[in-house]
């Protein structure tokens with residue numbers, strides 16, 4: 001189904017995307033196919049697939065996938081048995097082979113069918129012709145990404161210069177700490193739009209506003225990612241009273257914290273010694289799952305008992321709740337009969353305009 005909407009590549013002349021893209025399920029289907037089915041998705045962690053045979057399952061655009069370790073190689077397949085579409089893996093774990101959970105057809109770690117019981121006498125049936133359908137997988141630091149589209153450019157091209165820019169954070173040395181999920185009653189793009197600008201901070205996040213240098217806040221768009229610069233306000237008095245972030249003493253703001261967004265739905269908030277990933281997944285046209293995961297160079301033995309982490313999580317939760325409230329209110333209003341498209345602040349919403357340009361590029 002073709003979709004057309006006018007979109008101005010210059011932010012000063014542009015109007016925001018039509019509200020039907022946030023409310024009509026037709027567009028979600030199109031996004032699953034053209035965006036989520038063709039871009040790199042953050043699907044798991046490197047520590048889940050360290051030893052040969054270790055695997056985990058995930059979902060991309062409604063497709064089940066399985067990612068596994070086979071010696072030096074990380075492999076990914078559609079989690080769909082060639083017999084009658086059973087699943088060849090469930091959850092996560094470690095196995096020498098993948099055995100379908102329906103009738104037991106068995107595949108090796110390269111995805112070749114090696115055993116199909118009681119199939120004697122079937123015409124034109126040979127095990128050696130049958131292989132699980134592969135997908136692309138790649139690792140960066142502690143993160144594992146997958147792409148359903150075998151023709152999509154490799155992950156390193158998609159990440160562009162991020163691994164260099166973020167090198168001093170040494171994210172490959174960070175270890176998983178914890179996960180938190182929130183379900184929101186809004187379209188996934190409402191949440192992404194909101195993340196991509198600091199324009200709403202003074203009104204929606206008064207607590208955060210006190211701690212960042214709002215005037216210096218800016219967004220730097222690249223091809224498939226953008227980077228937000230949000231320097232902290234210099235503290236007078238006790239730095240320990242800051243709620244926001246591990247206090248770092250020296251270096252430029254960029255050395256201390258970087259906030260990346262990767263098209264279409266991944267955020268990486270990287271700090272010295274700590275990282276948070278957010279993955280934003282559509283559950284329906286007006287329902288969205290946000291998954292937050294924390295990593296640390298020095299994970300606490302017990303998060304709940306650790307004062308620094310407790311404070312950090314409380315502050316993160318407070319900001320998330322403020323964002324949820326505004327996103328849900330906006331979703332309701334996007335259905336209003338009097339609203340269709342708005343305009344962008346050239347100074348403050350270039351990140352949103354960049355996201356919408358990519359949507360326009362992928363959808364039309």
Ligand code: FES
Nearest residue numbers: 081084086100103
């Ligand atoms: S569906 Fe997999 S063995 Fe039948």
Ligand SMILES: [Fe+2]
Nearest residue numbers: 194204205323
């Ligand atoms: Fe926000």
